[in-house]
Amino acid sequence: MLNPPKPMPFFEALAFAEVFSALASRVPKLVPPFGMAVVRLKEHLAGKVCQLDFQLSCLQQAVFFKSQLYQSFLDHHFEFRFEAAVANHGGADVERLEEVKALIADGRGTDEIKECLALAATMLGLGEEGVKLEFLMSQEERLSKWRAWQPKDPRLQLAPLLVRSQVWKKTAGREFAELVSMLAPWKGAIAHLSHPVLKQLVFLLNKLLAIDSLEEASRSHAEASRVELLFAGEFFGRSSAC
Incomplete structure (x- = not known):
């Protein structure tokens, strides 16, 4: 028995x-x-x-x-x-990390489970955000596996950007622009990533932000000029009346 x-x-x-x-x-x-x-x-x-x-x-x-x-x-x-x-999506990262370490130390589980535990240990650890993001986005499978651990992680929104065919062939222009805009909060963390698609998208995002800054500066300058003209017109109008 x-x-x-x-x-x-x-x-x-x-x-x-x-x-x-x-x-x-x-x-x-x-x-x-x-x-x-x-x-x-x-x-x-x-x-x-x-x-x-x-x-x-x-x-x-x-x-x-x-x-x-x-x-x-x-x-x-x-x-x-x-x-x-x-x-345990709502658990604290520290507590979840301790349980992950205990499971890794146990040594049981399939190779797939061990890969999931290694992923969780990295993402729940105290490493730099840029390093974590590069590790997460270096393989598409990691994104899907991490989604099971933390489905509300905002970094998962970047997943479509990793699929070149989806971005360039199946995504409408407006949707593509929205995807690119998602990079803005992570621009500093992904500035040094080696992923070719992300490098091109960050380059594009920087260009768009630069153009937006120039347009904003131009609008501010035009608004200031308009205020000066209105003020000058009102001043000279009063002077003439006197």
């Missing part, structure tokens, strides 16, 4: 534990030590027991900890913690 031919899926392991739980509630004496260990493990993973005490001898614990049944429980518990960490 403890070592089936292959790792036991969690729902089977849980059903296996339920048998011992039901039996322990009726006739505790019929439940062997390993059965009670399974029951305690189930209660621990369900959050009913804070500290896990198997009440087994050293030899029994060695057998139990190496069993595929126990590993199945641990694998499920890791997946549960990972999913909870991803879904």
Whole structure:
């Protein structure tokens, strides 16, 4: 029972534990030590027991900890913690980072999960915003993965700018202008990025901002001149009347 031919899926392991739980509630004496260990493990993973005490001898614990049944429980518990960490959108970055580090230290999970954890550790860490942004936007897959962790991150609005074909072939001029305008708050952070599309867009944005500044200066100058003329006309009109 403890070592089936292959790792036991969690729902089977849980059903296996339920048998011992039901039996322990009726006739505790019929439940062997390993059965009670399974029951305690189930209660621990369900959050009913804070500290896990198997009440087994050293030899029994060695057998139990190496069993595929126990590993199945641990694998499920890791997946549960990972999913909870991803879904904790409102949590503080510091707390989320600590949980991510704990999951990384656990060493479990698929390669995809490990990549997600590495991404989260970088984005939730204390690195410079420019470095984070360059890391996030260096691969389109990272944007989609980070969206699961922080769906309201304003940096995700820049995602369409990374798809060259979408920007130049499928986006209307007005929409493209709106996309470019999204770069303005991040202009300082992305000034030194190596992404070719972003470099061109930042160059375009700087040109547009320069033109806008010139036009604003021109409008201000014209307005000042108009005020001076009106003032002069009123002054000379009064002088003539005198």
